Amino acid sequence: MALKPNRSIPRATVIPVLIYSDVREAVTWLEDAFGLSERVRIGEEHRAQLSFGEGAVIVGDVRGNRRPPRRDEVTHSVVVRVEDARAHCERARARGARIVDEPRDFEFGERQYTAEDPAGHQWTFSETLTDVAPEEWGGESIG
DSSP: OOOOOOTTSOSOSSOOEEEESOHHHHHHHIIIIIOOEEEEEETTTTEEEEEETTEEEEEEEOBTTBOOOOTTOOSOEEEEEOSOHHHHHHHHHHTTOEEEEEEEEOTTSEEEEEEEOTTSOEEEEEEEOSOOOGGGTTOOOOO
């Protein structure tokens, strides 16, 4: 797939958009707790594009029918690959993230933990431990 470059949108091919009641506060917290970096600001309180490695996420404001999640309701989760899940978890915890699932190793070769940000969005951070074929743990390669 050869996409045309455009400096006004992240290079990632899949870009989650998460809604927050305070865009600037969310950006500051996501940079500090999870290590994301703001790359584009669209208005002071409208939107921001953040990057992490080759990935991206857009933080959007509340308007129309866009709302952050409600307490104790999970409608989605963002998965982010990191080099060291345990260290990343401790950084997030120290900066106020609620750790939903502590780091643990999975048969599919990943160490993962899940944290919730102040708006209620859940983020799963995944560290690759080893390369495992899906068939080795009950998955199936399709393509």
